[in-house]
Amino acid sequence: MTMIAETAETGRWPALESVPQTPLRSRAARSLFLRAVRDLPIRVECSDGVVAGRGGPVLRVLRPEAFFARLGRDGLIGFGESYMAGEWEADDLVRVLTVFASRMDSLVPRSVRWLRPVAVPRRGPGEDGTPDNARRNVSSHYDLSNDLFSLFLDETLSYSSALFPEREGRPLVTDLASAQRRKIDRLLDLAGVGAGTRLLEIGTGWGELAIRAARRGADVRTITLSAEQRSLALERAAGVSGRIRIDLCDYREVDGEYDAIVSVEMIEAVGHRHWGAYCRALDRVLAPGGKVALQAITMPHDRMLASRNSWTWVQKYVFPGGLIPSRPALEEALATTSLRIRNDLRFGAHYAETLRIWRQTFEARGLQVRKLGFDATFRRMWDLYLAYSEAGFRSGYLDVRQFLLTREETPCSG
Known part of the structure; x- marks a missing residue:
């Protein structure tokens, strides 16, 4: 435990x-x-x-x-x-x-x-996203309990914003699992993932994106720092295991060459001092003519600048070491590479609905959460975290985006 x-x-x-x-x-x-x-x-x-x-x-x-x-x-x-x-x-x-x-x-x-x-409390050295700190910080959240996450996530075990169909510019909330698959498929399409694609995924989660990519015929390498996530992802990927390699690996240690790279809500865990290193890692292993599809939470640039050295409640109790970037901050990090943003889809209202469903499910299964060994204080903490996050997207303070990155010399019609 x-x-x-x-x-x-x-x-x-x-x-x-x-x-x-x-x-x-x-x-x-x-x-x-x-x-x-x-x-x-x-x-x-x-x-x-x-x-x-x-x-x-x-x-x-x-x-x-x-x-x-x-x-x-x-x-x-x-x-x-x-x-x-x-x-x-x-x-x-x-x-x-x-x-x-x-x-x-x-x-x-x-x-x-x-x-x-x-x-305002300041970040300590443990918040810096060095390799050792990154492993510890990722483990403190994602290794809590696979059973805990499975209680409030949908059957895809996707722990990121879904992409619902829309009506008159607003998310049409239907089945959450279908909306999660829709999100994944759009990312795979952005990156041009198909039969024979050498795909790198940074941030495995519980394996749904890697599985869907492998079913397209891609050869997938996916990396994570969470032992718990890797263990369950290996089980879930058994049917396509010949096309998927799941490694416990830091993004800075990745080797090889890949036609496509996909990363979903991973850059938020990197920390602002390491955004440049993260983008250079993408650039280093991307094959000529390759594409990168990123899904990232963003915040206004001025708020990011004001809070980047602060230690927050979310960092203390939920996501140590993380910081949500702004688009200008991402562009600044990319300026040290040959990659540039070619496509930007914003869908923050969809995250608000995703979080609403997660929170309702979590509340409905409070007894099962307690049976896993998590006390009332933990449940209040988790309830506040989900409500706080939903409020950020409902207010427009936070957004979520899918970015397509290609090299400057690569023509792109998307």
Whole structure:
């Protein structure tokens, strides 16, 4: 059993065991928070009788002293930890978080933004995406439990945005598994994957993309740093195992030459200091005339620049070492290579629907999650992570895109 599962069993969540004793920061956080929500379409109800906001989805602060103490000491990390500790709740968590995400730039008054470098926790050396850190960080999330992920993902075990059909520019939510296969097939088509294609996949997941590529007749090498994912992917790929090689391998260590490269929501785990190395690895192993299809979550460039050195709640508890790039940041990383973006499909609304389905399924199977050894604190953490992510896409703060990359000298009609 993994570290987090063991923590869940023994109830050891160190950051939650005591409330910070920082009265000055607590008072400042209370003042700033109530001022920030004053003009928002939200209603904040504190158990000490304070009510704020213009009305809308309700955020209930059950333990105001603890809530503001955590917020004052650790900012958004404290906000998340307070939810994990049961100190606040919401009737509609996604709607509450969407309000905040929609106004991320204006929540903190300009007059105190200069304090950000002092007030916001900074990334430590363990967050840097070096080979050793990357292995540990990937394992801490993806090796949690194959059984856990199988409880809320669809039958394809795809842990990335689906691509639904659309009606009038909006996702037409149908069967999630079909939409996941639709996403995969578009990526394979972008990269020109067919019979005889030498395909490299960076980030195996649980093998669905590699399996679909092999069924097209491609010869697939797929790499991962997750031993748990590799084990299950090998089982799932048994029917086409002659066409698939699954290696425990860092992207920097990949060798060979490939006609096509596909990578789905992997660059977010690389870390901004290593985006250039990631793009150079793609360039190094891509055969002449080859194509790269990437699916990536993106955020606005200014927000990426503002947050790239910060340590966030998601990094502390869910995805250590990661950072979501912007398109300009990706273009800057690609500038050190011969690869350029030729096609860019944006479909963030589809990710919001994907996450909504995952969260509903996770909530419906809470008893089964508990039986796997994950306690109530873990379940609240995971619920917040899924709701927080959905809110990011519903607000437009986050987007997801499929990019086609080719070399500058390669003509492309796509």
